[in-house]
Each structure stands twice: as C-alpha cells, then as structure tokens.
Amino acid sequence: MRGIRARLIIHFGFILLLIVLVLEGLFYWAVHTYYFGTATETLVTRATTFTTFINKYAGTYGLKEKARYILENVSNGETAKVEVLDTGGKVLLNSYGFQTAEVIDTPDLKEALTNTTGIYVGKSPQTPERVIAVSNRLTYLGETVGVLRYTISAEPLYAAVYKIAMYGAGVGAVVVLFAFGLSLVTAKRMVDPILELTRAATQMATGNFSVRAAKRYDDEVGTLAETFNYMAEEIGKNEKLKNDFISSVSHELRTPLTSIKGWGETLLSGGLNDPEETRLGLEVIAKETDRLIGLVEELLDFSKFQSGELKLSRERLDLRDVLEDVRVQFAVRSHDKGVGLQVVVPDAPLPVTGDVNRLKQVFVNLLDNAFKFTPSGGTITVTAEETGRWAVIAVTDTGEGIDPEDLPHITEKFFKGRSKQAGSGLGLSICQEIVQLHGGHFHVDSRLGSGTTVTVELPLTTK
Known part of the structure; x- marks a missing residue:
C-alpha cells in the first residue's frame, strides 16, 4: 500500500469486485425470480382452474364426496401432489389415493x-x-368445507438456479481476473512515467541538469513531463548563468583589487617620497575603488530586483532636469576622451512621475556604456521628445555597435557578449527593470560598426 501502483491495483480491484458482486446478486435474484415466478404462476393457474371446476360441478357434494370426485378427475399427467384438507388442515385424501392423519x-x-x-x-x-x-377453498352450498392443495417439489428449481448461479460466478471470476490484469497494465502505464520523472529528478538533484523526461502520453502526466523538462532547461540556464556570474564577478573584482594592492605595496615600499608617483597611485586607487563600489551597487540592485524588494520613491519631475544633470556629470569625461556629447531637449517640460535617482541611474548607465564603446572623435547624442502620451529619450552613439548575434541577449543578466570592456553584465538589465517599474519601455537598436541607439519610453504625467 506504500506505492501508487499497489494502491491503484487494490482500489481498482476492490471496486471491480464490488461491482461484480452486485451484478452477480442482481443476476441471481433475476434468475430465481424468473424460475420460481414461472413455476408458481403455472401451479396457481392449474390449481385455481381445477378448484373452480370442482366447486362448479360438484358444488352439491360433501367434502368426502368431493375428495373422491377430485381423485377420479385428476389428470393422469398431473405431476403435482394434490391433497384435500378439511378446514382444520387434516389431510383427507391425496392424489396417491391415501388418507392420512x-x-x-x-x-x-x-x-x-x-x-x-x-x-x-x-x-x-x-x-x-x-x-x-x-391452496384454494372448496365450497358446499356456498360454504367453505375444505381446501384443495397442489404441491410440487422446488428442489429441481433450486438446483437449476444454483447451476446457473455457478456459471454466473465463474464468468464473474473470469471478469475479475481479467479486470485485475487490466488494472496491472493500467497502473503500470500510469506509474512508469512518474517513476521516470522521479529518476530524472534524482539525477537532477545530483547536478545532472541535462537529463530529460520522456513524454509518453498527451495527458496530465505528459504535461508534467513537459513542465519538468522546461524546469530542467531553466535550471540549466540558471546554473550556467551562475557560473558565468561567478567567473565575471571574480574577474571584475580581481582586476581593481590587484591594482589597489599593487599601488598600496608600491607606496608602502617608499613611493611616498615621490609626490608625483604618490598622486598617480592614489588616483588609481580611488578610480579602482569607484569601480568596486559601482560593481557592488549593481549587485545590490540586482539582488533587490530578484527579491522584489526594490522600492521607488515617486515624485513629479521634469525629465529635462534629469538629462541636464547627466550632461553636466559627463562633460569632463567628454572633454578628456575627445567624444562629443549633445543633449537635445524640447522647450516644453516633460513631466513624469518617478524616482529621480533611479531614472538618473538609467541615463548615467546608458551614457557610461556609450563612452566605453565610442572611440575618440565620435559623437554621443541624447534626444528627448514628447510623442503622444509618452516621453521618448534616445541615447545614440557612433561607437563599435553590437554583434547581431548578441543583440537579442543584450539585456539578459550577466550577458557581456563579445565585448572585452570591463563590467558585470548587469547594467542594461537593471536599466530595463527600472524603466519597466516606471511603466515604460526599453529598446536597443544597433548595427555592428555603425553605433547603437537605446530608446527609453516613459509615460507622461497628465495635469
């Protein structure tokens, strides 16, 4: 009873046995009723007919004369025992010619x-x-004087009914055995796919995420197998994602930490005597520290997105002010790298309701990526306009662009594609999450060697 197969067989067997027993009982009752009903009806007809005849043609006879008259007129082919009784039940005469007490x-x-x-x-x-x-009453001048009784043995009827019942029981036993065998096959067909799923799940638990369950039937178990395979595929993807994440983060953490440690050891070993070298070392340490802080912040944001704990501090704001702050922030970098930065905004306000810091994080990340991939002499253009009920902001660069094979995956978590630039692969994914939390849309267009355009659409706030 511990297994599904055993429970199915026992339950099916019990139900089938109960059905067969009920049907056998109904069959026995029907046969018994038919045989005994027919025999009784026939006997009643014969007895009533003969009694009516006697009462009509021997109505003036006394009981003893009636008895002799009955004995003389009983058919030679009568198989029933015919008895004449007085009103007290004493047998006066029977069809065998005997008078008994x-x-x-x-x-x-x-x-x-x-x-x-x-x-x-x-x-x-x-x-x-x-x-x-x-039994029927015998009359004399309208008064009851005795009883005419017909009797037959019921043993042949019982024997016939018993014989038919045994045949029925044999057929029922065959049906039960056949049904039991069928339940074995049915239970096997139902349980085997579940056992295969169990074995596949066990293998998956040991780390084999390539295992798949076979879909045998187009039913609930088949749907379960499809769901299991989908789960295995997703777990495999997540496992690869985790490994890629560990590899990427380890590399991203090692590089700045190596620089910080190297310059720290250089300065401790006597580099402090050279002011220029000291300043350069501290600049590198500060820059690499900022990289570490940015990486940690991205990981914290990613963790909040995954757990659903990120909360937005919404307020009414003008997107033009956010874009102006971002322009000022990147002005020095634009000058140092020799990349032109243009921010084109409309004269009318672009009112939206959102978290100003998170929206600024989106555009800072987009411009940071644009500067990373745009060589000196290139141009980065930020345009903002009102289109219907939407504020549409496009960040366009003239950089190296994105490989067509990488473009569909560019917003996936930890995806870095073929780029050799430093980064965690979380930036665009976090940007997309923030935009979607604001009820907006995020889209990336790019041509390899011709640059990239990232479009952000945010719903305008109506007055």
Whole structure:
C-alpha cells in the first residue's frame, strides 16, 4: 500500500469486485425470480382452474364426496401432489389415493380459508424437502368445507438456479481476473512515467541538469513531463548563468583589487617620497575603488530586483532636469576622451512621475556604456521628445555597435557578449527593470560598426 501502483491495483480491484458482486446478486435474484415466478404462476393457474371446476360441478357434494370426485378427475399427467384438507388442515385424501392423519398448518392454508389463493414456498412440514404449495377453498352450498392443495417439489428449481448461479460466478471470476490484469497494465502505464520523472529528478538533484523526461502520453502526466523538462532547461540556464556570474564577478573584482594592492605595496615600499608617483597611485586607487563600489551597487540592485524588494520613491519631475544633470556629470569625461556629447531637449517640460535617482541611474548607465564603446572623435547624442502620451529619450552613439548575434541577449543578466570592456553584465538589465517599474519601455537598436541607439519610453504625467 506504500506505492501508487499497489494502491491503484487494490482500489481498482476492490471496486471491480464490488461491482461484480452486485451484478452477480442482481443476476441471481433475476434468475430465481424468473424460475420460481414461472413455476408458481403455472401451479396457481392449474390449481385455481381445477378448484373452480370442482366447486362448479360438484358444488352439491360433501367434502368426502368431493375428495373422491377430485381423485377420479385428476389428470393422469398431473405431476403435482394434490391433497384435500378439511378446514382444520387434516389431510383427507391425496392424489396417491391415501388418507392420512397428517395435519398441515402452513400459511397457504390460512390464506385459502379467507377466500384467496394461498401460496407457500418453503420446507415441507414432514420432510426437509423444499416445496411450492398452492391452496384454494372448496365450497358446499356456498360454504367453505375444505381446501384443495397442489404441491410440487422446488428442489429441481433450486438446483437449476444454483447451476446457473455457478456459471454466473465463474464468468464473474473470469471478469475479475481479467479486470485485475487490466488494472496491472493500467497502473503500470500510469506509474512508469512518474517513476521516470522521479529518476530524472534524482539525477537532477545530483547536478545532472541535462537529463530529460520522456513524454509518453498527451495527458496530465505528459504535461508534467513537459513542465519538468522546461524546469530542467531553466535550471540549466540558471546554473550556467551562475557560473558565468561567478567567473565575471571574480574577474571584475580581481582586476581593481590587484591594482589597489599593487599601488598600496608600491607606496608602502617608499613611493611616498615621490609626490608625483604618490598622486598617480592614489588616483588609481580611488578610480579602482569607484569601480568596486559601482560593481557592488549593481549587485545590490540586482539582488533587490530578484527579491522584489526594490522600492521607488515617486515624485513629479521634469525629465529635462534629469538629462541636464547627466550632461553636466559627463562633460569632463567628454572633454578628456575627445567624444562629443549633445543633449537635445524640447522647450516644453516633460513631466513624469518617478524616482529621480533611479531614472538618473538609467541615463548615467546608458551614457557610461556609450563612452566605453565610442572611440575618440565620435559623437554621443541624447534626444528627448514628447510623442503622444509618452516621453521618448534616445541615447545614440557612433561607437563599435553590437554583434547581431548578441543583440537579442543584450539585456539578459550577466550577458557581456563579445565585448572585452570591463563590467558585470548587469547594467542594461537593471536599466530595463527600472524603466519597466516606471511603466515604460526599453529598446536597443544597433548595427555592428555603425553605433547603437537605446530608446527609453516613459509615460507622461497628465495635469
């Protein structure tokens, strides 16, 4: 009973056995009713007909004369035992020609004395034989003087019914055995796919994420197998993502830490005597520290997005002010790298409701990527305009662009593609999450060697 297969077989077997027993009982009742009903009806017809004849043509005879008259007129082919009884139940004469002192006190006699046809099915009072008896009253000048009783043995009927019942029981046993075998096959077909899923899940638990479950049937278990395979595929992707993340973060952390450690050791070993070298070392340490802080912040943001804990501090703001702050922030970098930066905004306000710091994080990240991939002499253009109910901001650069094979995956977490630039691969993913939290849309267009355009659409706030 511990396994599904055993429970299915036992439950199916119990139900089938119960059904067969009920059907066998109904069959036995139907056969018994038919045989005994037919025999009783036939006997009643014969007894009633003969009694009516006697009462009509021998109505002026006394009981003893009636008895002799009955004995003389009983058909030679009559198979039933015919008895004439007085009102006390004493047998005066039977069809064998015997007069006995036997007294019969069965229900059919009492019924006959009340002017109805009495019927009795049961054991004979004198022998253990089972009989069917039919009694009708005999009259003399309209008064009841006795009873005419027909009796036949019911043993042949019981034997016939028993024989048919045994045949039925045999057929029922065959049906039960066949159904039991069928339940074995059915249970196997139902349980085997589940066992395969269990084995596949066990292998997955050991780290084999390539295992797949076979879909045998187009039913609930088949759907479960498809769902399991989808889960295995997603877990495999997440496992690869985790490994890529560990590799990427380890590399991104090692590079600035190596620089910080190297310059720290240089300065401790006597570099402090040279002011220029000291200043250069501190600049490198500060720059690499900023890289570490940015990486840690991206990881913290990613963790908040994954757990759904990121909360926005919404307020009404003008996107032009956010873009102006970003322009000022990147002005020095634009000058130092020799990359032109243009910010084109409309004269009318672009009112939106959102978190000013998170929106600034989006545009800072987009411009940071643009500067990373745009060589000296290139141009970065930020345009903002009102289109219907949307504020549309596009950040376009003339950099190296994105490989067409990488473009569909560029916003996936930890995806860096073929780029050799430093980064965690979380920036664009976080930007997309922030824009979507504001009810907006995020889209990236790029052509390899011709530059990239990132479009952000945010819903305008109506007055």
